[in-house]
Amino acid sequence: MVGHQDQGRRILIKFGGNALSGEGDLERFAQDIASLIASGLRPVLVHGGGPEISQEMERRGLKVRKVSGLRVTDPAALEVAADVLGRINSDIVGTLGRAGVNAVGMSGCDAAVIASKMPSVKVTDEQGNDVSVDLDRVGDVARVDPERLEATISKGAVPVIYPICADPEGLQFNVNADTVAAHVARAAGAREMVLVTDVPGILKNGEVIRSITLSGIDALIADGTITGGMVPKVDACRTALMNGVGTVYMLNGKDPHSLVRKLLRGEDTGTRITVG
Ligand SMILES: Nc1ncnc2c1ncn2[C@@H]1O[C@H](COP(=O)(O)OP(=O)(O)OP(=O)(O)O)[C@@H](O)[C@H]1O
Numbered sequence: 355m356v357g358h359q360d361q362g363r364r365i366l367i368k369f370g371g372n373a374l375s376g377e378g379d380l381e382r383f384a385q386d387i388a389s390l391i392a393s394g395l396r397p398v399l400v401h402g403g404g405p406e407i408s409q410e411m412e413r414r415g416l417k418v419r420k421v422s423g424l425r426v427t428d429p430a431a432l433e434v435a436a437d438v439l440g441r442i443n444s445d446i447v448g449t450l451g452r453a454g455v456n457a458v459g460m461s462g463c464d465a466a467v468i469a470s471k472m473p474s475v476k477v478t479d480e481q482g483n484d485v486s487v488d489l490d491r492v493g494d495v496a497r498v499d500p501e502r503l504e505a506t507i508s509k510g511a512v513p514v515i516y517p518i519c520a521d522p523e524g525l526q527f528n529v530n531a532d533t534v535a536a537h538v539a540r541a542a543g544a545r546e547m548v549l550v551t552d553v554p555g556i557l558k559n560g561e562v563i564r565s566i567t568l569s570g571i572d573a574l575i576a577d578g579t580i581t582g583g584m585v586p587k588v589d590a591c592r593t594a595l596m597n598g599v600g601t602v603y604m605l606n607g608k609d610p611h612s613l614v615r616k617l618l619r620g621e622d623t624g625t626r627i628t629v630g
């Protein structure tokens with residue numbers, strides 16, 4: 355049960371585009387956030403929007419290409435990503451407001467998440483040759499200046515951040531939302547990070563892995579069990595755990611009230627990731 359040790363417990367919660375796309379998913383999620391706050395937790399939210407960005411790109415006749423789970427983003431794709439993520443952010447902030455949560459929507463730029471251009475990614479092409487792919491306007495996180503986040507959190511408000519970030523010159527980049535989450539977790543002083551996605555956790559042969567360490571994850575990348583969007587996700591787990599976050603959980607957003615069940619009732623659901 356919740357005790358006074360939960361008062362002020364900061365927690366980073368990241369959720370993906372597919373996780374809350376079903377009927378009533380977002381409303382249930384907002385109720386869970388309200389319950390966490392009522393129990394004394396201080397959530398900080400980061401969201402993605404991968405499927406919606408892909409749909410909108412296709413609608414505008416743009417080609418979707420992903421390398422190592424990251425979207426190759428030319429300036430036209432960046433514009434789509436910023437539009438779509440900004441719209442999703444407004445929806446989320448509105449739904450949270452109706453659930454009684456004082457939410458403040460912000461981009462990574464607003465939240466002082468400073469980007470740097472992602473180096474080219476080495477991949478093997480269909481002919482088996484090693485090639486290097488420039489992801490264009492895809493960023494990594496250089497650092498987060500915590501003052502803006504702190505100003506929001508200390509007012510008792512919940513930052514809701516979408517992952518369009520700028521470098522120190524103001525050039526904008528699309529950053530994977532899991533990556534932003536890991537860096538924001540550290541800047542906000544969160545001891546726990548929860549990645550809410552559209553699968554029940556890290557899967558191996560169709561089964562959920564209940565608990566895993568970073569070296570266990572290395573083995574699953576090496577043997578090809580972890581692919582696609584799960585690659586930046588486990589990289590983000592590593593970043594968070596190496597930077598002072600104690601535990602990362604991966605939960606299924608399709609599983610009703612999994613956040614409350616995990617964080618307030620301690621139920622054994624999803625995957626728990628620790629340093630080892
Ligand atoms: N071993 C694995 N276990 C579970 N999922 C895996 C695994 N390997 C690859 N995946 C894929 O990773 C996906 C989750 O990452 P994805 O980037 O698609 O979603 P997200 O990060 O929750 O959302 P967004 O990118 O919109 O923020 C799963 O839907 C699944 O297809």
Ligand SMILES: [Mg+2]
Pocket residue numbers: 370402404531532583
């Ligand atoms: Mg993703």
